[in-house]
Amino acid sequence: MHSINIKGLCFSYGKNNVLNNLDLEIKENGVYCLIGKNGSGKTTLLKILIKFLPHKNGSISINEKDLTLFTLKEISQTIGFLESEMPNIPLSIEEIISWGNFPFEKADRQIQDVVNELHLENMKDKNFLSLSTGERKRVLLGRIFAQSPDIVLIDEPFNFLDPKYKIEVSLLLKKLGEKSIVFIATHDIEAVQFVSEKVFVLSNGKIQLEDTPEKVIKSSFINKAFDIPKSLRKKFEQFYHIDANS
Amino acid sequence: METTNNKLKFLLIPLIFIFAVIFLLSLSVGDINTPLKTVFKVLTGNGDALSRSVIIQIRLPRFLAAAAVGSMLAIAGLIMQTIFRNPLVDPYFLGISSAAELGISVAIMLGVSSTLFGISIMSIIAFSFSVILIFGIVKIARLKNFLESKIAIVLLGIAISYMLSAVNNFLIFYKKDIFIKSTFWALKGFNTANISEFLFAVPFLVAGLIYILFNAKKMNIYLSSDLTAHSLGINLSKFVPLMLAVSALIAAASVMIAGSISFIGLFTPHIGRLIAGEERKKLTIVTLLLGATLLPAFDLISRTVLPSQEIPINIITALIGAPFFIYLFFRSKNAQH
Numbered sequence: 001m002h003s004i005n006i007k008g009l010c011f012s013y014g015k016n017n018v019l020n021n022l023d024l025e026i027k028e029n030g031v032y033c034l035i036g037k038n039g040s041g042k043t044t045l046l047k048i049l050i051k052f053l054p055h056k057n058g059s060i061s062i063n064e065k066d067l068t069l070f071t072l073k074e075i076s077q078t079i080g081f082l083e084s085e086m087p088n089i090p091l092s093i094e095e096i097i098s099w100g101n102f103p104f105e106k107a108d109r110q111i112q113d114v115v116n117e118l119h120l121e122n123m124k125d126k127n128f129l130s131l132s133t134g135e136r137k138r139v140l141l142g143r144i145f146a147q148s149p150d151i152v153l154i155d156e157p158f159n160f161l162d163p164k165y166k167i168e169v170s171l172l173l174k175k176l177g178e179k180s181i182v183f184i185a186t187h188d189i190e191a192v193q194f195v196s197e198k199v200f201v202l203s204n205g206k207i208q209l210e211d212t213p214e215k216v217i218k219s220s221f222i223n224k225a226f227d228i229p230k231s232l233r234k235k236f237e238q239f240y241h242i243d244a245n246s
Numbered sequence: 247m248e249t250t251n252n253k254l255k256f257l258l259i260p261l262i263f264i265f266a267v268i269f270l271l272s273l274s275v276g277d278i279n280t281p282l283k284t285v286f287k288v289l290t291g292n293g294d295a296l297s298r299s300v301i302i303q304i305r306l307p308r309f310l311a312a313a314a315v316g317s318m319l320a321i322a323g324l325i326m327q328t329i330f331r332n333p334l335v336d337p338y339f340l341g342i343s344s345a346a347e348l349g350i351s352v353a354i355m356l357g358v359s360s361t362l363f364g365i366s367i368m369s370i371i372a373f374s375f376s377v378i379l380i381f382g383i384v385k386i387a388r389l390k391n392f393l394e395s396k397i398a399i400v401l402l403g404i405a406i407s408y409m410l411s412a413v414n415n416f417l418i419f420y421k422k423d424i425f426i427k428s429t430f431w432a433l434k435g436f437n438t439a440n441i442s443e444f445l446f447a448v449p450f451l452v453a454g455l456i457y458i459l460f461n462a463k464k465m466n467i468y469l470s471s472d473l474t475a476h477s478l479g480i481n482l483s484k485f486v487p488l489m490l491a492v493s494a495l496i497a498a499a500s501v502m503i504a505g506s507i508s509f510i511g512l513f514t515p516h517i518g519r520l521i522a523g524e525e526r527k528k529l530t531i532v533t534l535l536l537g538a539t540l541l542p543a544f545d546l547i548s549r550t551v552l553p554s555q556e557i558p559i560n561i562i563t564a565l566i567g568a569p570f571f572i573y574l575f576f577r578s579k580n581a582q583h
Contacts, residue, residue, distance in 0.1 A: 050477050076479030087470045090524040099467055103479045127523075 020205030100146025134165030316541025323511030349375030364442030376498030509567035
């Protein structure tokens with residue numbers, strides 16, 4: 001079984017403390033969401049987990065091995081990562097999915113299986129740039145399927161998606177979650193409720209609450225996590241159909 | 247993969263045909279026109295003495311130098327455009343040609359005029375100045391902050407270029423006779439092309455090409471973003487400076503043969519893209535062939551368009567290249583919409 005274990009993690013950009021003694025533990029496969037307002041440090045945490053940013057204080061272990069002992073190649077073989085920005089890649093879909101093989105330096109892993117599984121057969125020669133945002137997201141997830149890593153980290157997977165693709169992407173994330181730990185950073189509260197087993201609320205550099213999506217959404221922490229002012233709380237609860245009193 | 251290879255073959259056949267036509271025309275056309283029949287005879291080891299000396303000693307080295315420089319600039323430009331994810335950069339923009347020109351001015355000041363193994367020492371000094379500059383830039387590029395912000399390297403290149411030009415202008419201002427000599431060197435084109443310079447420079451092209459073809463997949467992934475490239479195991483603090491160094495070395499070797507030649511390094515990769523798409527392995531091979539065809543074609547025009555007179559190749563590349571580039575730009579814009 002795969003695992004992520006973070007203890008006492010601190011990170012700052014210059015004097016700006018972003019993560020402050022953060023603890024987090026995931027021990028089972030499944031889909032887990034990290035929620036928090038813009039600038040709360042969600043993306044920073046994901047970047048630290050792939051060693052794009054260095055961590056100085058605290059310890060991180062992936063599959064019970066200290067992150068500092070991972071080489072970059074081992075990271076790419078263990079962790080699949082998708083960033084929040086939609087990249088403009090002027091290449092074919094088949095080429096992009098084949099990147100999933102790159103960390104393993106062999107081409108015999110079945111790209112065709114992924115193409116079939118994600119129903120991309122008719123478009124595999126198409127240019128990525130000619131696709132809609134939803135289709136592009138499906139292709140990028142296809143690359144993660146080809147990589148089949150132990151841990152999947154995705155930053156804002158639901159950005160700019162219409163309802164159909166939001167559901168489709170959620171289902172693909174759940175499928176990935178059967179074999180991997182899928183850890184996503186998002187502020188899409190509706191999708192969080194549909195997709196995740198557990199939600200971590202990041203605020204003031206720490207995980208303030210971890211629970212099932214239903215409980216987190218109804219907790220008073222949700223207002224704190226997204227910094228909703230008192231004057232807007234009623235509207236916020238109406239907007240997301242949150243019954244705070246139940 | 248089979249279909250990709252077939253597509254590549256399909257693309258390469260017409261390109262190789264055009265390359266062969268330019269090759270034969272370059273050997274055949276000139277002040278003394280040599281019929282193609284005679285060219286074939288000379289190439290197969292026969293033919294009369296005059297034709298042999300014109301073709302083997304003058305036109306063939308000139309064609310080889312132009313083809314090598316064309317493919318070097320095209321490949322160096324393609325790498326730069328990939329590393330900066332910016333289609334508007336060319337191989338010289340980090341100051342390679344300014345460094346070489348400063349090297350030439352210094353060599354003229356020192357009164358260097360001899361040759362070493364058939365290569366002019368002036369050219370070797372020019373090359374050395376470029377190499378010193380490359381190592382300086384690579385050293386700076388390895389600093390993490392610069393890697394994160396490619397625009398910083400671009401600004402650094404522009405600043406260094408201006409600085410080197412200023413020093414060069416100062417030398418020229420002090421010793422005015424440098425001006426004519428260094429201008430001639432910068433615009434020398436393939437007038438003085440010799441086989442020794444060609445043989446010195448080609449290994450850079452071959453080594454660079456092998457390196458690029460082995461790293462084509464990395465270049466494809468790198469097109470996506472730094473973050474994605476890193477997450478797939480590409481060590482950016484090694485990959486980016488190495489690619490910069492490979493491109494700059496190839497460009498420096500080309501400057502040594504022919505001085506600085508405008509536009510080829512900028513627009514050849516663009517034509518390559520229109521033909522082969524963005525996949526780096528295919529694009530590299532097609533761009534290489536295009537560079538090796540276009541520059542000898544421009545050289546042919548430069549030495550034949552006016553009777554008994556040669557126009558500097560830079561004028562031809564800019565006069566033909568710039569409008570062609572603008573046409574391509576608008577064509578591809580229209581195609582996108």
